[in-house]
Amino acid sequence: MLDxxxxxxxxxxxxxxxxxxxxxxxxxxxxxxxxxxMLWLLRSATRRLTIYRRHRPTTAATLPPPDRPGRMxxxxxxxxxxxxxxxxLGHALDRLDHHDFRIFVGVYPNDPATRDAVAAIQxxxxxxxxxxxxxxxxxxxxxxxxxxxxx
Numbered sequence: 573m574l575d576x577x578x579x580x581x582x583x584x585x586x587x588x589x590x591x592x593x594x595x596x597x598x599x600x601x602x603x604x605x606x607x608x609x610m611l612w613l614l615r616s617a618t619r620r621l622t623i624y625r626r627h628r629p630t631t632a633a634t635l636p637p638p639d640r641p642g643r644m645x646x647x648x649x650x651x652x653x654x655x656x657x658x659x660x661l662g663h664a665l666d667r668l669d670h671h672d673f674r675i676f677v678g679v680y681p682n683d684p685a686t687r688d689a690v691a692a693i694q695x696x697x698x699x700x701x702x703x704x705x706x707x708x709x710x711x712x713x714x715x716x717x718x719x720x721x722x723x
Contacts, residue, residue, distance in 0.1 A: 641670065641671070641672070642672070643672045643673065643674075644670050644672065644673040644674075645673070645674050645675075645676060646664070646673060646674070646675045646676065647676050647678070647720055647723045648675065648676065648677045648678065648723075649678045649716050649719035649720050649723070650677050650678060650679055650683075650686050650690070650719075651680055651683060651686070651712040651713040651714075651719070652683060652685075652686065652712070652713070653686045653689070654683070654684075654685025654686045654688065654689050655685075657677070657686055657689045657690060657693075658689040658690070658692060658693055661675065661677070661689075661690065661693045661697070661703055662693060662697055665693070665697055665698075665699040665700070665702065665703070673702065674702055674703075674704060675702060675703045675704065676704050676706055676723045677690050677703060677704070677705050677706065678706050678708065678719040678720070678722055678723045679705055679706070679707055679708070680707070680708055680710070680711060680712030680713070680714075681707060681708065681709070681710075681711060682711040682712055683712055687705065687707070690703065690705045691705065706722060706723050708722050
């Protein structure tokens, strides 16, 4: 039978081995993070000494607006949204100030309420021609990613 001092010594040695194993694992796992940090610091210092002395960085506040804004597409995946999609689309069409946009709404074959609400906006809203309903082959609900990819 082992005496309490020997058991304590064995537990202490086992704990040291586990701590050493964990420390080596953390060191190896952190080398890539350290390397990336050093690359970023080196790149930042290089840019500060060369490029930023000749050119000032552009910020959103100093960026001039485009002469002609481009086309904008808004993608909406809609499953079981029949109660709210009509009001949301109407509000968006009333408030969007962009001159060239389209709203694409992904609907499902087994969700007639949502399809009917989107169709009502298309038919009755003055800007309804900007809304495009995109139907899928798969019954809903699917993932939001599947619906957006289809759009």
